Amino acid sequence: MKKKLISLICCLTLVILPAASFTGCKSDAQSDDTLIVLNYGKYIEADVLKQFEKDTGIKVKYEEYESVEDMYAKYKAGSINYDVICTSDYMIETLRNEGELIPIDYNSLEYYKNIDPEIIEASEAFDPNHKYTVPYFFGTVGILYNTKMVDEETVSSWNCLWDENYKNRVVMINSQRDAFMVPLKMKGYDINTRDKNELDEAFDMLCSQKGVAYAYLMDETYECMISEDAAMAVCYSGEAAMGMEYNENLAYTVPKEGGNLWIDSWFVPRTCKHYDAAMKWIDYMCQEDAATQNFEYVWYATPNLTVAQNEDEETLADETVFPTKETLERCDLFKAYDDETLDYTSELWKKLKAY
Amino acid sequence: MNNKMRTSFLAWPYALWVLICTIFPLFYILGYAITNDAGKLTFANLIVIADPVHLKSLWLSVQVAFITTVICLVMAYPVALILHNLKIRNKSFIVFLFILPMWMNFMLRILAWQNILSNNGILNNILSAVGLPTVHILYTKYAVILGMVYDFLPYMILPIYNALSKISDDVIEAASDLGANWWTTFTKVTLPLSKDGIISGIIMVFVPSLSSFVVSNLLGGGKVLLIGNVIEQEFTSARDWNTGSGLSIILMVFVLLSMGIMNKVDDSENGGMLL
Amino acid sequence: MTRLKKCTSRLYLGFIFLFLYAPILVLIVLSFNNSMSRTVWGGFTLQWYANLPTNDTIMTALGTTLRITLSSSILATILGTSAAIGIHRMKKRHAAIMLGATNIPLLNADIVTGISLMLLFTRFTSLGEFSVILAHIAFSVPYVIFNVLPRLQSMSDVCYEAALDLGATPVYAFYKVIWPEIVPGVLSGFLMALTMSLDDFTITYFTKGAGVNTLSTMLYTELRKGIQPELYALSTLLFLVAFAMLFIINYKGNDSKKEVTN
Numbered sequence: 026m027k028k029k030l031i032s033l034i035c036c037l038t039l040v041i042l043p044a045a046s047f048t049g050c051k052s053d054a055q056s057d058d059t060l061i062v063l064n065y066g067k068y069i070e071a072d073v074l075k076q077f078e079k080d081t082g083i084k085v086k087y088e089e090y091e092s093v094e095d096m097y098a099k100y101k102a103g104s105i106n107y108d109v110i111c112t113s114d115y116m117i118e119t120l121r122n123e124g125e126l127i128p129i130d131y132n133s134l135e136y137y138k139n140i141d142p143e144i145i146e147a148s149e150a151f152d153p154n155h156k157y158t159v160p161y162f163f164g165t166v167g168i169l170y171n172t173k174m175v176d177e178e179t180v181s182s183w184n185c186l187w188d189e190n191y192k193n194r195v196v197m198i199n200s201q202r203d204a205f206m207v208p209l210k211m212k213g214y215d216i217n218t219r220d221k222n223e224l225d226e227a228f229d230m231l232c233s234q235k236g237v238a239y240a241y242l243m244d245e246t247y248e249c250m251i252s253e254d255a256a257m258a259v260c261y262s263g264e265a266a267m268g269m270e271y272n273e274n275l276a277y278t279v280p281k282e283g284g285n286l287w288i289d290s291w292f293v294p295r296t297c298k299h300y301d302a303a304m305k306w307i308d309y310m311c312q313e314d315a316a317t318q319n320f321e322y323v324w325y326a327t328p329n330l331t332v333a334q335n336e337d338e339e340t341l342a343d344e345t346v347f348p349t350k351e352t353l354e355r356c357d358l359f360k361a362y363d364d365e366t367l368d369y370t371s372e373l374w375k376k377l378k379a380y
Numbered sequence: 381m382n383n384k385m386r387t388s389f390l391a392w393p394y395a396l397w398v399l400i401c402t403i404f405p406l407f408y409i410l411g412y413a414i415t416n417d418a419g420k421l422t423f424a425n426l427i428v429i430a431d432p433v434h435l436k437s438l439w440l441s442v443q444v445a446f447i448t449t450v451i452c453l454v455m456a457y458p459v460a461l462i463l464h465n466l467k468i469r470n471k472s473f474i475v476f477l478f479i480l481p482m483w484m485n486f487m488l489r490i491l492a493w494q495n496i497l498s499n500n501g502i503l504n505n506i507l508s509a510v511g512l513p514t515v516h517i518l519y520t521k522y523a524v525i526l527g528m529v530y531d532f533l534p535y536m537i538l539p540i541y542n543a544l545s546k547i548s549d550d551v552i553e554a555a556s557d558l559g560a561n562w563w564t565t566f567t568k569v570t571l572p573l574s575k576d577g578i579i580s581g582i583i584m585v586f587v588p589s590l591s592s593f594v595v596s597n598l599l600g601g602g603k604v605l606l607i608g609n610v611i612e613q614e615f616t617s618a619r620d621w622n623t624g625s626g627l628s629i630i631l632m633v634f635v636l637l638s639m640g641i642m643n644k645v646d647d648s649e650n651g652g653m654l655l
Numbered sequence: 656m657t658r659l660k661k662c663t664s665r666l667y668l669g670f671i672f673l674f675l676y677a678p679i680l681v682l683i684v685l686s687f688n689n690s691m692s693r694t695v696w697g698g699f700t701l702q703w704y705a706n707l708p709t710n711d712t713i714m715t716a717l718g719t720t721l722r723i724t725l726s727s728s729i730l731a732t733i734l735g736t737s738a739a740i741g742i743h744r745m746k747k748r749h750a751a752i753m754l755g756a757t758n759i760p761l762l763n764a765d766i767v768t769g770i771s772l773m774l775l776f777t778r779f780t781s782l783g784e785f786s787v788i789l790a791h792i793a794f795s796v797p798y799v800i801f802n803v804l805p806r807l808q809s810m811s812d813v814c815y816e817a818a819l820d821l822g823a824t825p826v827y828a829f830y831k832v833i834w835p836e837i838v839p840g841v842l843s844g845f846l847m848a849l850t851m852s853l854d855d856f857t858i859t860y861f862t863k864g865a866g867v868n869t870l871s872t873m874l875y876t877e878l879r880k881g882i883q884p885e886l887y888a889l890s891t892l893l894f895l896v897a898f899a900m901l902f903i904i905n906y907k908g909n910d911s912k913k914e915v916t917n
Contacts, residue, residue, distance in 0.1 A: 061865045066876030071712060086866030089876040094617030101619065104777040105865045193499070193516055199602045201617070239499070240519035240601025244878040252694030254499040254518075267881070271692050371618045372433075378605040379433045379440075387825070391741025391753060394734055394796070398756045401793040405771030406759065459671055462664040473905040481675050482850045483897040484682060484890045487874050491882075492678030492685075495693065502681070530674065546809060580801075584761075591764030594856065612766050621770075628767040635762045 059084045060302040063099065063110040065289070066091055068162075070322040073315045081309070083302045092200065092243070100125075106296040109303040111161050114288050115202070118151040118361035126157040127293045133304045134159070136311035144328035148288055150358045158290035159307050162263075162325040165286055165348050165356055166203050167279035169250055169265040170257035171272075180257060183211045183280045187230075192237050196249055196258035199241035201374040202359055203285060204231060207259060210282040217360040221369060228373045232380050241378075250275055261287075263325040266345045277345040283355030286348075288328075412625035425626025434610060434627065438634075441607040444521065445589040448528040449536075452585045453578065455529070456536035460577075461570075463537075464544040475541060478534045490527055490598045497523055497599075519601030527595040535584040543577025544570070579642055587635055607631060679894065686887035693882065703888040710885050712873065717889065719784060720853065720869040727791035728848035734792065735799025735848075736841050740833070742800070743807040757801070760794045768794060769861035782864035790862040791855065795848035802844030806837040 066089040078085055088105070090096045093116045100107060100120075120126055131137055137159065144160045152158045170180045174194070179185045186195050186207065198204055206216045208227035218224065239255050246260045247268035260268075265277035291307045293300065309315055316329035320336075326347050333341060341347060348356070362370065416422045428434060463474060481489065496502045497518040504514040517523050547570065555565040593608035600606075611631065614624030686704070690697030707713065742753050760768055772793060776786040810833070818828035856871040863872060870886070877883060 063865075066878070067881075075711075088865045091876055091878070092617070094619070098616045098619060102773065102777065104773060104782045107865070197602075235603065238603065240603060242601060245494070248692060248694050248881070249498070251692050252498065252500050254501070254694075271690070271695055375433050375605070375610065375613070375618075378602065378609075379436045388741045388744040388749075390737040391745060394738030394741065394800075395753065397734060397793075397796070398753070401772065401775070401789065402756055402759050405768075405775045408774040409767060409771045455671065458664075458667055462668055465664075473901065476901050476905075477672065478675065479846065479850060480894070480897060480901065481679055482854050484679055484894045485870055485874060486854045487856060487871060487878075488682055488882075488886070488890055489678040491693070492681040495681050495685075496677060498694075500694075530678075533671075533675070542805075587762055588765075591766075593766065608764060608766070611764060615766060615770055624770075625767075628764060631764060632762065632767070639758075639762070 058082060058302070059086060060299050060306055061086045061088065061105060061108045062306065063088045063090065063096065063107045065089065065096075065111065068111065068289075068323055070315075070318040073309075073318050076315070077306065077309050081302075081305050083299075083305065085306075100294065100296075103296075106298050107294055108297045108299045109291060109293055109306050111289055111291050113359075114148075114151040114290070115359035115361045117158060117290060117292055120292070120294070121152065121157060122361060125295050127295060127297055127300070128156045129159060129293060129307065130304060134308045134311065136308055136313075139311050139313065139316070139329050139331045141328045141330050144288060147286070147358065148290060150360065151288075152290075158292050159311065160288055160290045160328040161310060162323060162327055163286065163288040164262035164325045165279050165352060166198070166206065166259065166261055166284045167265070167277055168257050169246070169260050169268055169275055169277050171250065171253060171255075171274050172276050173253075173274045174256040177276075177278070180278055181281050183207050183282055185257065186259065187234055187237060189237060191256050193239045194256040195234075195237050195239055196246055196255045196260070197234065197238045197241045198246075198259040199243045201370060203259070204241075204374070204377075205370060206285050206359075207231075208234075210280075210284065213282070216285060216357050217362075219363070219366045224366075224370060224373060228377060231377050235377065235380055247271075261325075262345055262348065263323065266324045266343070269345060279348070279352050279355060281355070283357070286353060286356035286358055288358070289325075409625045409628060412621050413629045414626075416622055425622045426630060428623055428626055429630045433605075434607070437605045437610050438607045440521070440605070441590055444525055444528065444606065445586050448525055448532065448589045449582055449586045451525070451529050452533050452536040453582065456533060456540055456581065457578075459537050460540040460544055460574075463541055475538070478537050482534065486531065487594065487598070490531070490595060493523075493527055493530065493599060494518060497526075518599065519603055521600070521604050523599040524596045524604050524606075527599040528589045528592060531592075531595060532585040532589060535588075536581040539580040539584065540574060540577040543574040547573045583639065583642060586638065590635060591631060682887050683891050683894075686884065686891045688884065688887075691881055691884060693884075703884045704892075707885050707888050707892075710883070712868075713870075713883065713885050713889060716868045716870050716873045719867060720871075723784065723787050723791060723859075723869060724849060724852040727788045727852050728795060728845055730788075731792045731795040731848045732799050732841060732845040735796045735844060736803050736837070738796070739800045739803035739807060739837075743804060757797045761797050765794075765855075765857035766861075769858040772858065773861040776862060782862060782867075784864065784867050786862045786864065787859055787867065787869070790858050791852045794855070794858060795851050798847040798851060799841070799844035802847060803837050803840040806840035807833070810836045 060083050062085055064087070068089075069087075074085060074087060077083070088099075088107070090099055093113050096110070096112050097116060097119070099105070100110065117126070140160055144163060145155055147163075148158055148160055149155055168180045168183075168185070175185070175191070179188070185191070186197070188195075198207075205224070205227050208230040209216050209218060209223065211230070212223070212226060214220075214223045214227075240249070242249060242258070243260075246258045247264045249255050250258050250268045251271045253272070253274075262277065265275070269275045269277065291310065293303050293307075297303055310319070311329065313329070313331040313335075316327055317332045317335045320327040320329070320332050324346060344352070413425050414421060414423065416424065429438065459478075466474065494501070498504075499514075499516065499518070501518065503517075507514050517526070551569055551573070552565060555569045560568065591608045591611075593606060593612045596604045596606045596609055607627070611624050611627050614620045614627060618624075685693055687699050687701070688695075688697055689700035689702070738753075738757075742750050745753065769790070772786075772790045773782070776782055776789070780786065815828055815832045818832050819825065823831065854871070856875060859869050860872050860875065863869070870889075874882065874886065877886070
């Protein structure tokens with residue numbers, strides 16, 4: 026009986042598995058008028074997406090991810106053939122080094138001229154000669170603080186994050202690169218350092234900071250600040266702008282030691298099956314209307330020059346949204362780590378979390 | 381015996397299913413666990429558990445899972461007992477009230493706990509209104525335990541309640557007829573007869589709390605690193621599927637070992653069956 | 656004495672219910688909160704309920720969730736019930752092997768199950784809504800089996816065999832003798848499968864294809880920039896519907912039970 030059962034199962038497996046893989050191959054073929062987009066969560070105005078589908082007749086399969094690392098994991102899993110992806114600077118560099126990018130045909134982009142040449146120039150840090158990317162949004166990392174609990178003087182240096190007076194009132198950023206950036210900047214080291222001694226030093230400082238930290242957060246930072254659960258938080262400028270909308274006591278600053286400037290850009294990965302549609306998508310994102318709508322939804326600094334014409338003075342003068350020249354000079358872009366440094370910092374990050 | 385053979389064919393589709401969707405994927409994981417990036421055979425991914433960070437988080441996970449299980453058991457048994465003894469007609473209705481919360485998305489419910497437990501949260505507002513000192517509980521290991529107890533309590537209540545409802549009233553009556561008081565009846569009759577339920581309850585709570593990572597992500601504020609978080613990070617941010625698979629295999633072995641111990645305690649013929 | 660006992664037990668039940676329902680109360684309150692933030696009270700509003708039907712992303716996710724949940728739990732119940740009956744009739748050694756294999760999804764970390772299934776699906780088929788349904792069946796079948804099997808084990812074979820001896824066909828005997836005994840198990844197994852599927856995030860996250868979003872996975876990406884308050888409204892509605900359904904089922908169930916007991 027047992028033998029019969031086993032042999033039956035084996036036979037069935039032999040029949041079904043190839044059949045399943047065969048049907049799998051068939052369903053892989055996709056029609057030309059679809060586009061698979063991968064973007065950060067809530068990084069586009071829903072109406073822009075709808076309008077794009079209406080205007081171009083292209084059906085968009087829109088996927089979202091939470092963190093840069095999630096994006097990489099999703100992409101590398103290879104289970105979905107993405108056509109166009111938006112992600113941050115150093116991850117684009119990593120993917121470029123791995124040969125995962127396809128050059129963009131800038132000539133086919135009618136509205137690419139709307140993009141600020143300065144940001145394009147800054148993008149050269151991760152996309153030399155600018156072949157693969159079109160900037161989407163940019164911003165800084167700094168401190169969002171509650172003016173009722175903390176004065177401006179205190180937050181002028183990253184030192185305040187170690188202040189025992191604010192024990193359990195400080196939110197640290199829950200992102201490996203950004204968290205290490207803080208002590209590295211304080212010590213005056215390069216934020217892209219590969220020197221293990223410098224990284225170790227930064228690690229020790231972060232360990233001592235853990236005792237003061239209320240939590241390591243990313244997404245919930247602004248909620249935490251609005252409700253005044255915490256006095257200050259390391260966060261992205263967009264999160265800060267969002268928090269300030271709800272609570273007038275909040276303010277944002279990039280400490281004097283400087284911070285991180287990041288640029289999120291569109292690129293076309295090797296898995297792209299609908300190149301023309303992808304170009305249409307990127308071009309659409311550069312259009313004045315779409316860019317303005319997206320800006321008013323996302324609230325990060327836009328590299329699109331036409332948007333400025335539609336915004337009032339007050340918005341344009343908002344230093345949280347649009348970092349000043351001086352602030353930008355203090356900020357550096359992340360560069361991709363080599364494998365060894367990546368492993369080493371990941372190990373340190375894990376140690377910090379378990380500390 | 382003859383008809384035994386006849387209906388066992390009903391399990392064949394399932395046997396096939398198990399083979400494809402359970403056993404086969406496990407070999408995938410095992411394959412990753414015993415190879416490195418280059419596909420060479422190695423045991424490094426299994427030995428990596430000896431890394432102090434991993435041992436520490438495994439130990440923390442065991443502690444958290446253990447405390448969660450004990451609290452759940454202590455909270456759930458009286459509930460099951462009370463429900464069982466309830467002299468009202470719509471008992472099943474009350475039982476479903478315990479499952480009903482699960483119909484609201486689990487992540488939303490855990491987020492709601494953030495609102496309750498945070499520094500300026502509902503709980504602290506109530507405490508200070510009553511004049512009691514406020515507590516700092518959100519983003520500590522206690523918040524994680526609370527979240528897990530909250531999440532897994534129904535898994536403890538239901539099997540125990542099921543086991544209790546299988547005990548026939550005659551047995552209880554017989555015990556009291558023979559002069560046993562409430563306590564003796566409970567320890568000598570009710571408790572031993574509900575042992576199956578307790579054991580499956582323990583398993584149903586202990587196992588998921590050992591490997592959970594979402595609760596600790598949301599209520600631990602990134603300060604509580606459980607083994608589930610380590611595995612999740614290996615698969616996502618660290619992009620090291622080999623190490624992640626190795627640790628998963630270790631976790632599986634760990635779970636199986638504790639099951640083995642539980643089964644030693646459990647001498648019933650249903651050994652090896654959960655729920 | 657008994658009164659005191661009754662009082663304390665009522666009190667205790669009340670405490671447990673408060674514990675289980677406190678977050679739900681919070682969410683219901685949030686669904687009327689006129690603010691995009693979940694930590695500030697911006698006044699009472701019904702706008703999230705009003706916006707709900709026109710919010711495409713949420714309605715699509717709801718549709719996907721319902722399709723996945725219903726089809727996976729129905730299929731899992733059919734597969735699991737027949738498996739339980741088959742396993743019950745198996746030789747002890749075979750049954751032990753089958754049960755051991757059935758335990759695997761319960762014992763494995765969700766993330767391991769999710770990733771291993773993703774590896775399987777990407778190899779042999781493509782990811783989409785269908786792969787999520789398969790994955791959901793995979794992790795919910797054990798719940799059905801373990802709800803049905805005890806029912807089978809606790810009933811004696813005598814009745815079934817007697818029915819056969821008296822000339823009933825196996826199918827008829829099954830329908831008349833075994834089925835009524837296991838129905839509660841099948842139902843609770845189905846309900847558990849339904850609940851697990853509705854509540855799952857991890858496995859769905861790894862096995863879903865592009866553009867497929869259930870409420871859980873949508874929520875996860877929403878965490879980044881704040882949750883659309885419409886989601887609180889939707890959850891409240893879903894919860895109330897489930898509550899109402901339970902109430903009705905219970906009410907009807909009571910009527911028929913009364914007849915039996917009288």
